[in-house]
Amino acid sequence: MSVVAALLAARGLVVSGSDARPGPVLDALAARGVTVHVGHASSNLGTATTLVVSTAIRPDNPELLAARDRGLRVLHRSQALAALMQDRTAVAVAGAHGKTTTSAMIAVTLAGAGLDPSYAVGGTVQAVASPEDPAPAVGVLAGARDGHGPVFVAEADESDGSFLAYRPTIAVVTNVEPDHLDHYGTREAFEEAFVRFVDQVVPDGHLVACADDPGSRELAARTRARGRSVVTYGTGSEADLRLEGWQAHGSGSTATLVEAGLPPVALDLTVPGLHNARNAAAAYAAARLLGVDGPTAARALSTFTGTGRRFEDRGAVRGVRVVDDYAHHPTEVEALLRAARPVAGGGRVLVLFQPHLYSRTRTFAAEFAQALGLADVVVVTDVYGAREDPDPQVTGALITEPLRATGHDATFVPDRLEAARRIGAAAREGDLVLTVGAGDVTTLAPEVLAAVPG
Structure with a gap:
């Protein structure tokens, strides 16, 4: 919610909001011109004409009740984020695991390539800045940035089905492993939601999917069979973008990225684990679809140092x-x-x-x-x-x-x-x-x- 509030304020809207307790996020929002309240009360609505809520907001929340009584427009967080993406080339990253890191990696890669992206990521985006590879600044709200470039990168939350609000040009699916069954009820319903998410991709768009994950691989096959553009990534020979020779070293790792008909590209990461190398491959694939050359993408990925609460x-x-x-x-x-x-x-x-x-x-x-x-x-x-x-x-x-x-x-x-x-x-x-x-x-x-x- 803080990311959406910061982005709306950056677009020039008058934004206010409330949280149950004070903290650095509220302080950072206030510094960006957002009016913040501690505690939920109907009076917090002020003269607002629209209320944005998350799934965590219960039906008896006093601000929500007051908004409905006054006939105000009530939007889910995902609907507000979708509105922010409307005039940009949207990259939406979904999956039961890895979407925050992958979204942040894409943002850092595009920033390093000079594309000045906008992004909404559910964690701070951390990178080492240099004159050659300008990277996002680290801070409490570093998961939100309103860039001047044409691309908007968004972490797409499948937990409550709200990722279906987006119309991305590129959909990245890191995995389709059942989770959030409290919302979906069955594994089949969870998997079908990802099919619907890919159906939301614009007609000339692309799916980037992990070939190492059975659910994502099946989604890619179904999408490709319908004539849609698909790029798969992974460690197996069947992947369009292959991650070869992965080796851990201390808190990082190295590997080689191989695309058919192109010279191999060395990947050197400062974050640990094969799972993060796969996330980097997803980011690399998305950046390539957006016109970034391989060596530039790999060099930008090497500046990525993580996201908040991920190692x-x-x-x-x-x-x-x-x-x-x-x-x-x-x-x-x-x-x-x-x-x-x-x-x-x-x-x-x-x-x-x-x-x-x-x-x-x-x-x-x-x-x-x-x-x-x-x-x-x-x-x-x-x-x-x-x-x-x-x-x-x-x-x-x-x-x-x-x-x-x-x-x-x-x-x-x-x-x-x-x-x-x-x-x-x-x-x-x-x-x-x-x-x-x-x-x-x-x-x-x-x-x-x-x-x-x-």
Whole structure:
């Protein structure tokens, strides 16, 4: 929501809004000319003629009720974002995993190529700026930028079906792995939503899809069979853009990008993991479709240093490094831990995991346990319910019990502060500690660092 507010203000609209509590995001919005309120009240509407809401806003929200009583136009966040994209060449990035990083990588690549893109990304976009490769500035609202170029890059959220509001020129699909079944109900309904998303692509547009993911690969095949333009990327020989020779090195990796009929291009990344190399390949493919040459795209990608809450350093003490990550699906957790192992070197990998949503925890408890089994020590705290009402039958113990049954060092600690202290106290010099999840676990790094034995 903060990204949309910042972009609307940058376009010259009078924008106001509210949040439940103060924080740096509200401060940053105020600095951009947005009128901000702490707490929700009908009086916050002022003279507004349109109310923009997210899926998280409940029907009894006083501002929403007042807007409906006054007959104001009420738009979902995705509808407002779609309006911002109308006069631009839109690149919409969807997928159960990787869309934030991939969107940010595309933005950095286009900026490095001099295209001055606009973008709306659900996390800060971080890159190393240089005179040759101007990159986005880092800041609290660095996921929002209103550029002067013709391209608008948007992270397209499939969680509530709102990505169907967009009409992109390029649709990027990183994977089609079932998630958000609380909204869709069935795997088939989730997969069909991606078919509909690709149907929204303009007639002369393109689908960029990951050939390594079965769901995305099937989507690409169905789209190509209907005569639409498709570019696939991945590590297999069937991919149109092949990622070859991937190797991890410390906190980064290298690989070679191969397109038929063109010289191979070296890719050198400062972010870890094969999953991030795949994300970079997706960004490279999108940039190529927008006219960026291969070497320029690869050079711009080398400046990308990450997004907020994606393997983000939170500090170190007494030889223990703490990194925060947004991973909240079993596949994401597995990819994170596989990427973390070479970063840790000879040290251990310790994880403080906060499950996100009762429905997701109930559905994927066994898969979470399997993924977390890649860590050396695991502490799981209680579920962050977000938009869901509590379910007393669903706790973090659903994840730790199968881990403990197989001999893993795994503990369920319901209180999140005590969980942070527990994982910190277990760390020793050379260890890498990860705080993982989409909830307020992101605030716990100071507690972890303070608990590391002296």
